[in-house]
Amino acid sequence: MKKDYPSPTQHAQPLKQLPLRLHHRAIVVKDQGATRHFMEDILGLPLVACWTESTPMPEVDRPIEYCHTFFALGDGSAIAFFQFTDEEFQEKSLRRDQPEIPRFDHLAIKATRETQNEVIERLEKHGVKYITKNHGYCKSVYVTTPDGLYIEFAEDPPYADEIDKVRRADAHEALERWLNGDTRTTNNPYRFQDF
Template sequence: MQQPAAKLHPTPNMVHHTAYITYDAKATVDFYTRVMGLEFCSAVMDSRLPSTGEPMPYFHIFFRLLDGSHIAFFECPGIPARQPVPHLAHHVFNHLALEVDSREDVDAWAEWLTSQGVVIAGPIDHGIIYSVYFSDNNGLRSEITTTLDPTWNDHPQEAARDLALWEQVKSEATEKGSDVSKALFDAIERERALGNITVHG
Protein backbone atom coordinates (compact mmCIF):
# COMPACT_ATOMS: atom_id res chain seq x y z
CA MET A 1 0.00 0.00 0.00
CA GLN A 2 1.30 3.44 -0.88
CA GLN A 3 1.91 5.68 2.11
CA PRO A 4 1.37 9.45 2.15
CA ALA A 5 4.46 11.52 1.47
CA ALA A 6 6.38 12.63 4.54
CA LYS A 7 5.06 15.90 5.95
CA LEU A 8 8.04 18.01 4.94
CA HIS A 9 5.84 20.93 3.92
CA PRO A 10 2.20 22.03 4.31
CA THR A 11 -0.45 20.13 2.37
CA PRO A 12 -2.11 22.35 -0.27
CA ASN A 13 -5.37 23.86 0.99
CA MET A 14 -7.38 23.88 -2.23
CA VAL A 15 -7.15 24.24 -5.99
CA HIS A 16 -6.09 27.85 -6.56
CA HIS A 17 -6.74 27.71 -10.30
CA THR A 18 -6.71 25.41 -13.27
CA ALA A 19 -5.51 26.94 -16.54
CA TYR A 20 -6.23 26.10 -20.16
CA ILE A 21 -5.57 27.55 -23.61
CA THR A 22 -8.20 29.62 -25.38
CA TYR A 23 -8.08 30.96 -28.92
CA ASP A 24 -10.62 33.70 -28.16
CA ALA A 25 -10.47 35.42 -24.76
CA LYS A 26 -13.51 37.58 -25.50
CA ALA A 27 -15.70 34.58 -26.39
CA THR A 28 -14.43 32.74 -23.30
CA VAL A 29 -15.34 35.68 -21.05
CA ASP A 30 -18.81 35.68 -22.61
CA PHE A 31 -19.29 31.93 -22.05
CA TYR A 32 -18.10 31.85 -18.45
CA THR A 33 -19.96 34.99 -17.37
CA ARG A 34 -23.19 34.70 -19.37
CA VAL A 35 -23.62 30.91 -19.52
CA MET A 36 -21.74 29.73 -16.42
CA GLY A 37 -22.53 32.74 -14.22
CA LEU A 38 -18.96 33.18 -12.95
CA GLU A 39 -17.25 36.44 -12.10
CA PHE A 40 -14.56 37.61 -14.52
CA CYS A 41 -12.38 38.63 -11.61
CA SER A 42 -8.89 39.29 -12.92
CA ALA A 43 -6.61 39.36 -15.95
CA VAL A 44 -2.88 39.47 -16.58
CA MET A 45 -1.40 40.79 -19.81
CA ASP A 46 2.31 40.39 -20.50
CA SER A 47 4.77 40.39 -23.39
CA ARG A 48 7.09 37.67 -22.09
CA LEU A 49 6.86 34.33 -20.31
CA PRO A 50 7.66 35.03 -16.65
CA SER A 51 9.51 31.73 -16.23
CA THR A 52 11.94 32.14 -19.14
CA GLY A 53 11.67 35.73 -20.36
CA GLU A 54 10.91 34.45 -23.85
CA PRO A 55 8.97 36.98 -25.98
CA MET A 56 5.41 35.64 -26.09
CA PRO A 57 2.56 38.12 -25.63
CA TYR A 58 -0.33 36.55 -23.76
CA PHE A 59 -3.58 37.43 -22.02
CA HIS A 60 -4.39 35.41 -18.88
CA ILE A 61 -8.00 35.57 -17.63
CA PHE A 62 -9.52 34.31 -14.37
CA PHE A 63 -13.05 33.39 -13.30
CA ARG A 64 -13.89 32.98 -9.60
CA LEU A 65 -16.00 30.16 -8.12
CA LEU A 66 -17.87 30.46 -4.83
CA ASP A 67 -15.20 28.59 -2.83
CA GLY A 68 -12.53 31.08 -3.92
CA SER A 69 -10.92 28.80 -6.51
CA HIS A 70 -10.58 29.88 -10.12
CA ILE A 71 -10.78 28.69 -13.72
CA ALA A 72 -8.22 30.43 -15.93
CA PHE A 73 -7.35 30.66 -19.61
CA PHE A 74 -4.46 31.92 -21.72
CA GLU A 75 -4.81 33.47 -25.15
CA CYS A 76 -1.52 33.63 -27.04
CA PRO A 77 -1.39 34.57 -30.75
CA GLY A 78 0.24 32.10 -33.09
CA ILE A 79 -0.48 28.92 -31.14
CA PRO A 80 -1.17 26.10 -33.62
CA ALA A 81 -4.78 24.96 -33.81
CA ARG A 82 -5.76 22.23 -31.37
CA GLN A 83 -5.32 18.85 -33.03
CA PRO A 84 -8.08 16.22 -33.05
CA VAL A 85 -7.71 13.89 -30.09
CA PRO A 86 -6.07 10.58 -31.05
CA HIS A 87 -8.47 8.56 -28.90
CA LEU A 88 -11.92 9.11 -27.39
CA ALA A 89 -10.44 8.75 -23.90
CA HIS A 90 -8.54 12.03 -24.30
CA HIS A 91 -11.85 13.85 -24.74
CA VAL A 92 -13.89 11.93 -22.17
CA PHE A 93 -11.42 11.62 -19.30
CA ASN A 94 -9.74 15.03 -19.47
CA HIS A 95 -12.40 17.29 -18.03
CA LEU A 96 -13.25 19.94 -15.46
CA ALA A 97 -15.93 19.05 -12.87
CA LEU A 98 -17.81 21.77 -10.99
CA GLU A 99 -19.94 20.95 -7.95
CA VAL A 100 -23.47 22.10 -7.15
CA ASP A 101 -25.67 21.32 -4.14
CA SER A 102 -28.28 18.87 -5.40
CA ARG A 103 -29.68 16.68 -8.17
CA GLU A 104 -32.24 19.40 -8.79
CA ASP A 105 -29.42 21.86 -9.39
CA VAL A 106 -27.81 19.50 -11.91
CA ASP A 107 -31.17 19.13 -13.69
CA ALA A 108 -31.59 22.91 -13.71
CA TRP A 109 -28.12 23.29 -15.22
CA ALA A 110 -28.98 20.72 -17.90
CA GLU A 111 -32.06 22.76 -18.85
CA TRP A 112 -30.16 26.05 -18.79
CA LEU A 113 -27.25 24.79 -20.89
CA THR A 114 -29.65 23.34 -23.45
CA SER A 115 -31.53 26.64 -23.61
CA GLN A 116 -28.23 28.37 -24.39
CA GLY A 117 -27.52 26.06 -27.31
CA VAL A 118 -24.93 23.99 -25.43
CA VAL A 119 -24.98 20.28 -26.31
CA ILE A 120 -25.13 18.13 -23.17
CA ALA A 121 -24.74 14.47 -22.23
CA GLY A 122 -26.85 13.31 -19.32
CA PRO A 123 -27.70 13.87 -16.59
CA ILE A 124 -26.10 10.56 -15.57
CA ASP A 125 -26.42 8.84 -12.19
CA HIS A 126 -23.02 7.33 -11.32
CA GLY A 127 -24.13 6.05 -7.92
CA ILE A 128 -21.71 8.28 -6.03
CA ILE A 129 -22.34 11.44 -8.07
CA TYR A 130 -25.00 12.78 -10.46
CA SER A 131 -23.66 14.73 -13.43
CA VAL A 132 -24.32 16.47 -16.71
CA TYR A 133 -21.52 16.89 -19.27
CA PHE A 134 -20.86 19.52 -21.94
CA SER A 135 -18.05 21.40 -23.68
CA ASP A 136 -17.26 25.10 -23.38
CA ASN A 137 -16.55 27.41 -26.32
CA ASN A 138 -12.94 26.16 -26.38
CA GLY A 139 -13.91 22.49 -26.57
CA LEU A 140 -12.98 21.91 -22.91
CA ARG A 141 -15.11 19.03 -21.64
CA SER A 142 -16.82 20.08 -18.43
CA GLU A 143 -19.15 18.58 -15.86
CA ILE A 144 -21.72 19.91 -13.41
CA THR A 145 -22.01 17.38 -10.61
CA THR A 146 -23.45 16.79 -7.15
CA THR A 147 -22.42 14.22 -4.56
CA LEU A 148 -24.87 11.39 -3.86
CA ASP A 149 -22.65 9.35 -1.52
CA PRO A 150 -20.94 11.57 1.08
CA THR A 151 -18.36 8.83 1.73
CA TRP A 152 -17.29 8.54 -1.93
CA ASN A 153 -13.82 9.98 -1.27
CA ASP A 154 -13.13 8.18 2.01
CA HIS A 155 -11.99 4.73 0.84
CA PRO A 156 -8.17 4.79 0.91
CA GLN A 157 -7.78 1.06 1.64
CA GLU A 158 -10.08 0.05 -1.21
CA ALA A 159 -8.30 2.51 -3.51
CA ALA A 160 -4.92 0.97 -2.67
CA ARG A 161 -6.33 -2.53 -3.22
CA ASP A 162 -7.77 -1.58 -6.60
CA LEU A 163 -4.50 0.06 -7.67
CA ALA A 164 -2.60 -3.12 -6.79
CA LEU A 165 -5.05 -5.22 -8.82
CA TRP A 166 -4.87 -2.82 -11.78
CA GLU A 167 -1.06 -2.94 -11.84
CA GLN A 168 -0.99 -6.72 -11.37
CA VAL A 169 -3.33 -7.37 -14.29
CA LYS A 170 -1.40 -4.98 -16.55
CA SER A 171 1.92 -6.58 -15.61
CA GLU A 172 0.71 -10.16 -16.11
CA ALA A 173 -0.91 -9.35 -19.46
CA THR A 174 2.22 -7.58 -20.66
CA GLU A 175 4.44 -10.50 -19.65
CA LYS A 176 2.17 -12.94 -21.50
CA GLY A 177 1.93 -10.70 -24.56
CA SER A 178 -1.84 -10.54 -24.07
CA ASP A 179 -4.19 -7.67 -24.87
CA VAL A 180 -3.88 -5.43 -21.80
CA SER A 181 -7.23 -3.70 -22.35
CA LYS A 182 -9.07 -7.02 -22.63
CA ALA A 183 -7.32 -8.37 -19.54
CA LEU A 184 -8.32 -5.29 -17.55
CA PHE A 185 -11.89 -5.43 -18.87
CA ASP A 186 -12.23 -9.08 -17.86
CA ALA A 187 -10.71 -8.47 -14.42
CA ILE A 188 -13.04 -5.54 -13.73
CA GLU A 189 -16.08 -7.55 -14.80
CA ARG A 190 -15.01 -10.39 -12.47
CA GLU A 191 -14.66 -7.93 -9.60
CA ARG A 192 -18.08 -6.49 -10.39
CA ALA A 193 -19.64 -9.97 -10.40
CA LEU A 194 -18.08 -10.60 -6.98
CA GLY A 195 -19.65 -7.40 -5.66
CA ASN A 196 -16.33 -5.63 -5.22
CA ILE A 197 -17.27 -2.90 -7.71
CA THR A 198 -20.64 -1.21 -7.41
CA VAL A 199 -19.99 2.18 -9.00
CA HIS A 200 -19.83 3.20 -12.64
CA GLY A 201 -17.38 6.07 -13.13
Protein backbone atom coordinates in the same frame (compact mmCIF):
# COMPACT_ATOMS: atom_id res chain seq x y z
CA MET B 1 0.95 -7.69 -18.93
CA LYS B 2 2.05 -6.99 -15.40
CA LYS B 3 4.49 -4.15 -14.82
CA ASP B 4 6.69 -3.68 -11.79
CA TYR B 5 5.71 -0.68 -9.71
CA PRO B 6 7.06 0.35 -6.31
CA SER B 7 5.09 -0.98 -3.38
CA PRO B 8 2.55 1.59 -2.17
CA THR B 9 4.08 1.47 1.31
CA GLN B 10 7.32 2.93 -0.09
CA HIS B 11 5.61 6.08 -1.34
CA ALA B 12 2.37 6.29 0.61
CA GLN B 13 3.45 8.95 3.09
CA PRO B 14 1.25 11.99 2.45
CA LEU B 15 2.46 15.53 2.92
CA LYS B 16 2.27 16.78 6.51
CA GLN B 17 -0.18 19.41 5.28
CA LEU B 18 -2.07 18.65 2.08
CA PRO B 19 -2.54 21.44 -0.44
CA LEU B 20 -5.55 23.49 0.62
CA ARG B 21 -7.62 23.41 -2.58
CA LEU B 22 -7.33 23.76 -6.32
CA HIS B 23 -6.07 27.28 -7.03
CA HIS B 24 -6.87 27.22 -10.74
CA ARG B 25 -6.82 24.98 -13.78
CA ALA B 26 -5.40 26.79 -16.82
CA ILE B 27 -6.15 25.94 -20.44
CA VAL B 28 -5.01 27.60 -23.69
CA VAL B 29 -7.92 28.75 -25.86
CA LYS B 30 -8.24 30.14 -29.37
CA ASP B 31 -10.60 33.00 -28.54
CA GLN B 32 -10.88 34.71 -25.15
CA GLY B 33 -14.07 36.47 -26.27
CA ALA B 34 -15.86 33.23 -27.12
CA THR B 35 -14.54 31.69 -23.90
CA ARG B 36 -15.77 34.62 -21.79
CA HIS B 37 -19.20 34.45 -23.40
CA PHE B 38 -19.48 30.72 -22.73
CA MET B 39 -18.10 30.75 -19.18
CA GLU B 40 -19.85 33.91 -17.97
CA ASP B 41 -22.96 34.48 -20.08
CA ILE B 42 -23.92 30.82 -20.58
CA LEU B 43 -22.53 28.94 -17.55
CA GLY B 44 -22.75 31.90 -15.16
CA LEU B 45 -19.19 31.69 -13.81
CA PRO B 46 -18.02 35.27 -13.26
CA LEU B 47 -14.86 36.68 -14.79
CA VAL B 48 -12.89 37.79 -11.72
CA ALA B 49 -9.46 38.58 -13.17
CA CYS B 50 -7.82 39.30 -16.49
CA TRP B 51 -4.05 39.67 -16.69
CA THR B 52 -2.53 41.05 -19.89
CA GLU B 53 1.23 40.71 -19.89
CA SER B 54 4.38 40.28 -21.89
CA THR B 55 6.75 37.72 -20.45
CA PRO B 56 10.01 36.19 -21.67
CA MET B 57 9.24 32.63 -22.72
CA PRO B 58 12.28 30.32 -22.54
CA GLU B 59 10.64 27.91 -24.99
CA VAL B 60 11.08 30.46 -27.81
CA ASP B 61 13.73 32.79 -26.36
CA ARG B 62 11.64 35.95 -26.69
CA PRO B 63 8.88 37.79 -24.84
CA ILE B 64 5.30 36.76 -25.67
CA GLU B 65 2.19 38.83 -24.98
CA TYR B 66 -0.77 37.03 -23.52
CA CYS B 67 -4.16 37.40 -21.91
CA HIS B 68 -4.90 35.22 -18.84
CA THR B 69 -8.53 35.15 -17.63
CA PHE B 70 -9.94 33.65 -14.41
CA PHE B 71 -13.54 32.55 -13.79
CA ALA B 72 -14.50 32.03 -10.15
CA LEU B 73 -15.70 28.94 -8.32
CA GLY B 74 -17.36 29.12 -4.90
CA ASP B 75 -14.35 27.91 -2.89
CA GLY B 76 -12.05 30.64 -4.20
CA SER B 77 -10.50 28.50 -6.93
CA ALA B 78 -10.86 29.30 -10.60
CA ILE B 79 -10.89 27.99 -14.14
CA ALA B 80 -8.36 30.02 -16.10
CA PHE B 81 -7.58 30.49 -19.78
CA PHE B 82 -4.59 31.74 -21.81
CA GLN B 83 -4.49 33.28 -25.27
CA PHE B 84 -1.20 34.39 -26.88
CA THR B 85 -0.62 37.09 -29.50
CA ASP B 86 2.23 35.18 -31.14
CA GLU B 87 0.51 32.82 -33.60
CA GLU B 88 3.31 30.23 -33.60
CA PHE B 89 3.46 30.11 -29.81
CA GLN B 90 -0.34 30.01 -29.61
CA GLU B 91 -0.53 27.09 -32.03
CA LYS B 92 2.16 25.15 -30.16
CA SER B 93 0.40 25.78 -26.83
CA LEU B 94 -3.08 24.62 -27.88
CA ARG B 95 -4.13 21.13 -26.89
CA ARG B 96 -3.41 18.80 -29.77
CA ASP B 97 -4.34 15.61 -27.99
CA GLN B 98 -8.09 16.08 -27.95
CA PRO B 99 -9.52 12.58 -28.00
CA GLU B 100 -12.46 11.54 -30.14
CA ILE B 101 -14.30 10.78 -26.91
CA PRO B 102 -13.39 13.84 -24.78
CA ARG B 103 -15.54 12.97 -21.77
CA PHE B 104 -12.71 11.23 -19.92
CA ASP B 105 -10.29 14.17 -20.22
CA HIS B 106 -12.24 16.72 -18.23
CA LEU B 107 -12.43 19.20 -15.38
CA ALA B 108 -14.88 18.23 -12.63
CA ILE B 109 -16.39 20.89 -10.37
CA LYS B 110 -18.35 20.08 -7.22
CA ALA B 111 -21.85 21.52 -7.42
CA THR B 112 -25.20 21.33 -5.66
CA ARG B 113 -28.33 19.99 -7.35
CA GLU B 114 -29.62 23.58 -7.42
CA THR B 115 -26.52 24.74 -9.30
CA GLN B 116 -26.75 21.80 -11.71
CA ASN B 117 -30.38 22.66 -12.45
CA GLU B 118 -29.47 26.30 -13.09
CA VAL B 119 -26.59 25.24 -15.37
CA ILE B 120 -28.96 22.98 -17.33
CA GLU B 121 -31.50 25.79 -17.60
CA ARG B 122 -28.83 28.17 -18.92
CA LEU B 123 -27.48 25.60 -21.39
CA GLU B 124 -30.96 24.88 -22.72
CA LYS B 125 -31.69 28.61 -23.02
CA HIS B 126 -28.58 29.00 -25.21
CA GLY B 127 -29.11 25.76 -27.15
CA VAL B 128 -25.92 24.17 -25.80
CA LYS B 129 -25.84 20.36 -25.72
CA TYR B 130 -25.07 18.56 -22.46
CA ILE B 131 -25.41 15.12 -20.94
CA THR B 132 -26.30 13.93 -17.45
CA LYS B 133 -25.05 10.78 -15.78
CA ASN B 134 -25.67 9.10 -12.42
CA HIS B 135 -22.43 7.41 -11.36
CA GLY B 136 -23.85 6.42 -7.97
CA TYR B 137 -21.00 8.16 -6.16
CA CYS B 138 -22.03 11.42 -7.87
CA LYS B 139 -24.55 12.78 -10.37
CA SER B 140 -23.03 14.82 -13.15
CA VAL B 141 -23.86 17.34 -15.85
CA TYR B 142 -21.29 17.40 -18.69
CA VAL B 143 -20.80 20.23 -21.17
CA THR B 144 -18.08 21.09 -23.71
CA THR B 145 -16.56 24.58 -24.03
CA PRO B 146 -15.96 26.19 -27.45
CA ASP B 147 -12.35 24.92 -27.35
CA GLY B 148 -13.30 21.35 -26.50
CA LEU B 149 -12.72 21.33 -22.73
CA TYR B 150 -15.18 18.96 -21.11
CA ILE B 151 -16.53 20.39 -17.83
CA GLU B 152 -18.41 18.25 -15.31
CA PHE B 153 -20.65 19.72 -12.62
CA ALA B 154 -20.75 16.91 -10.01
CA GLU B 155 -23.18 16.59 -7.10
CA ASP B 156 -22.15 14.29 -4.24
CA PRO B 157 -24.75 12.01 -2.68
CA PRO B 158 -25.80 12.37 0.97
CA TYR B 159 -23.72 9.24 1.74
CA ALA B 160 -20.50 10.70 0.26
CA ASP B 161 -18.65 10.39 3.60
CA GLU B 162 -19.41 6.64 3.69
CA ILE B 163 -18.13 6.24 0.13
CA ASP B 164 -14.99 8.21 0.98
CA LYS B 165 -14.18 5.90 3.91
CA VAL B 166 -14.71 2.76 1.83
CA ARG B 167 -12.61 3.98 -1.12
CA ARG B 168 -9.79 5.30 1.07
CA ALA B 169 -9.60 1.93 2.81
CA ASP B 170 -9.30 -0.12 -0.38
CA ALA B 171 -7.74 2.29 -2.92
CA HIS B 172 -4.32 0.58 -3.02
CA GLU B 173 -5.87 -2.89 -3.09
CA ALA B 174 -8.19 -1.97 -5.96
CA LEU B 175 -5.34 -0.39 -7.95
CA GLU B 176 -3.10 -3.39 -7.33
CA ARG B 177 -5.88 -5.73 -8.55
CA TRP B 178 -6.25 -3.64 -11.73
CA LEU B 179 -2.49 -3.49 -12.34
CA ASN B 180 -2.30 -7.27 -11.96
CA GLY B 181 -4.80 -7.78 -14.77
CA ASP B 182 -8.15 -8.04 -12.97
CA THR B 183 -9.84 -5.39 -15.11
CA ARG B 184 -13.37 -6.80 -15.00
CA THR B 185 -14.15 -6.72 -11.27
CA THR B 186 -16.23 -3.66 -10.42
CA ASN B 187 -16.09 -2.00 -7.02
CA ASN B 188 -18.97 0.44 -7.57
CA PRO B 189 -22.03 -0.91 -5.75
CA TYR B 190 -23.46 2.62 -5.87
CA ARG B 191 -23.83 2.78 -9.67
CA PHE B 192 -27.60 2.30 -9.77
CA GLN B 193 -28.51 4.02 -6.50
CA ASP B 194 -30.53 7.16 -6.94
CA PHE B 195 -30.27 10.07 -4.56
